[in-house]
Amino acid sequence: MLKEERQHQILDKIKLNRKVLSSDLSIELNVSEDTIRRDLNELSIKGLIKKVHGGALPKESTAPSYEERSSFNLKEKNSIAKKAVNLIKDGQVIIMSGSTTNLQLAKIIPSDINATIYTYSLPIALQLTEHPSVEIIFIGGKLNKAAQVTVGLDVVSSISELRADLCFMGTGGINVANGMTEPDWEVSHIKKCMISASNSVIVLCTKNKLNKVKRYAVSPINKINTIVTDISPDAQIFNPFKEKGVTIL
Amino acid sequence: MLKEERQHQILDKIKLNRKVLSSDLSIELNVSEDTIRRDLNELSIKGLIKKVHGGALPKESTAPSYEERSSFNLKEKNSIAKKAVNLIKDGQVIIMSGSTTNLQLAKIIPSDINATIYTYSLPIALQLTEHPSVEIIFIGGKLNKAAQVTVGLDVVSSISELRADLCFMGTGGINVANGMTEPDWEVSHIKKCMISASNSVIVLCTKNKLNKVKRYAVSPINKINTIVTDISPDAQIFNPFKEKGVTIL
């Protein structure tokens, strides 16, 4: 394996796990710990990581504002993102909604994935500009400042014209009887379009959204292919979802 | 086999596999590793690949990050932004291009200004989300990662449908004979549309862009209403511009 290749994998793993141990890397990449240390040294000189005793961490970023808000439940969101990222295959066309969990997902897409990603979220688009090979299409429209996403008729009509393999979306609430629901009418409408436009619908859902119901319906359960959560997929709470044919991760 | 043919095959293989080993190529293409190395050297000098120990990788854009570029000449850009912001009146419809000077401008728009701002730049849109009262319309399209702006047909056609009071744009170069010029064809085209869509065209121009000429024409001088610079508007260099009816600030 080439040195650069190895260093790339190290970077990917840091993005994914937020920390790496030299010992683990040494085993996984089949090189001595010395080599790993040398790699970490080089990467940290380049400012791409922060080297610490025993391994390395991601370099601290400098944009706290939206980041701070999204840091609520960050650990849960990250664990969801880690599961969800495995669903992405090379060459797919993907739509991503503007949830903060999706932002975590965008951060950890491996650098060797080639995909086309449609999004209407500024932070997600900005994050994806760091990725070397995904093609990003931003869906234009009127900006909702608080959520930093575009909304409105333009967004709805743009998405209606798409055809995607996957869509990843957060949710306001989900239960078996009412399906997915949203507190915001416009958002609910956009998500309806996303679902119609996608072959496979993946809902990213922290446990606090389970069995919640919001004002506006988005979709019945049977249109959802996969729910990715931060708790065990074996929990009994998921049984009624599974009966409807939903995969739980 | 011809040298050029061989180099083409190398490029294809890099695109396909995201890496090549000199040793593999030597066997596959039936030449010595020396020859492969010479090929890789030539290709890397042309900037088509990145040569590394043991083989080569696809060229990674070493373009300085958006942050880096925007901090270059920051003082000048700020003084331009301060002059330009006075041109914005309440209630106007404004188009802003993706220049870093425009980003400075976006930062200092007074909070009591009500305006509708169209932009295709992620950083500018994100900055404007901090503003309490401007309405922001983001123009969607394919993202250019380095510049963090959308480009392409979608952008062109969206802008063509607009009508704006003002447009603010940076420039690749400007002089009296050739007018405004850009190094990038797509950008030049987008700017042409911006000009047609706006009642008043304002060019934000640091002194190092004065009397520079780039490859693609955007507009003759007489379509430009105002040039805002970081040097005194009385400087004699501006006389020929003034004769064409341009206001210098």
Next chain:
DNA sequence: CATTTTTATGCATTTTTATGCGCATTATGT
């Protein structure tokens, strides 16, 4: 057409790079 010049390639030799190992040194955590 003959011959000179240029180009592409391979080979031998030297230089550089990547990597692992041993050992002394420096953190880290009870």
Next chain:
DNA sequence: ACATAATGCGCATAAAAATGCATAAAAATG
């Protein structure tokens, strides 16, 4: 403070790259 783990450094070695030189093919020239 002491035991353990992680680190840095020098050295050895193998792999890869650069360099100089020779040669054969291709192109240019008269």
